[in-house]
Amino acid sequence: MTDVERLLTEYKEAHQGGGDADPRPYLARASGVDRELLAGLIDAYLAEAPRRPFSAAAFAESRAAPVAEQVERSLAGAGGMWPALLPRLRDRARLRRSELVAQLAARLGAQGAQQDKVGLYYHQMEQGLLPESGVSDTVLEALGKIVDSTASALRKAGQMPGPGPPRTDEGAVFARATYGEPAADVPAEAEALAERGPEEWDEVDRLFRGGA
């Protein structure tokens, strides 16, 4: 058995034994072409590996749990991939939601109570509660500049997949804490403002709900 075969076998045993199975320590034990060969074989092995049996306890502690929640929100919501994408872009930009909202409000020229409303609408975008079709290019361009994306990429992400039936538990979703940051940073008055009809909309409402 060659060194590469031995390392591959060791890796497969670690992987099948459960746990993290980080391949990098195994790669570190090889060099040159052996290392490349091992990387290619581990990669192909992982791509063929079957789905791991579900464990509720392990799932609850896994980084897969918040990802699954984002996917579920994307499928159930009105904003396509936004629930999966926006929190990640925000994390990449190293911004708390309150910091992002402050920047977004400033770029949109929102002042006073309007800043709270920007916070509400952005929260709804992350939760998949705000339809993409209502959000203007102005908002998406401003948001793209903050999180290092583009309005067109954000628009496209918000459109996927095709709309499903409206969910019946929007209130519950709205109240749910997300990513360690409670929804409490969105004042109740802002929620009430957002429930006004189009005839009562101000500029912020139009930017987030009135379309392009």
Added chain:
Amino acid sequence: MAEFEELSQRHLEELSDEQLVEYMRRAREAGRHEAMKPAVAVLVYGYWDNLVNRARLKLRNHADAEDVAAEAVASAIVSAFDGKSVGEFRSWLHTILSRRIADWWQAKEQKLEKTRLPSEHQGDEDVWGREPAVDFEGEALFARDCVRRALEEIEDPRHRRVIDLYVLGRNSAAETAALVGDGMTEANVHQISSRFQRRVRGLLEGGDTSD
């Protein structure tokens, strides 16, 4: 349309990937969003570590690997709802991951083009960061292509099965020989495996070592 029937967690765990996606689609169409949750969990958890570890082979740190894996699994599941056929879900998922990794490197390169490199900014690397580890980037991406090409070159389906079961699978040489049957021996399995790895190595070195 058939009425949606909610399944128990235990029943969901026994479904194939494609059946899980179909179950989620039907739950969504029926407006039963809560019923989608356990199915999404089974699918995401089931592939999460494999995706992260594949990404770790090609990206420079764990955070980036998790970030790209999260994007890939979300994209793969959500796009399976577009109405387009994605074929085998696992294969689709890993294809999306490969694309996202390539996108990650492309975005990195574009960002670097917009800024001066550290070597042009001596003594201030904390501000500018390190230059990309090109060798590391190429390591697994090129190796993956070489493995794929070597697999495509295998003409004998029994030999291909040996590679799938033994080299890329979870079976011992003895188990593989028994599963393939038709006169396959443990020694044959080792020979076929060695020949395959020599071929990949030859491709990695840029030479033609077909025997």
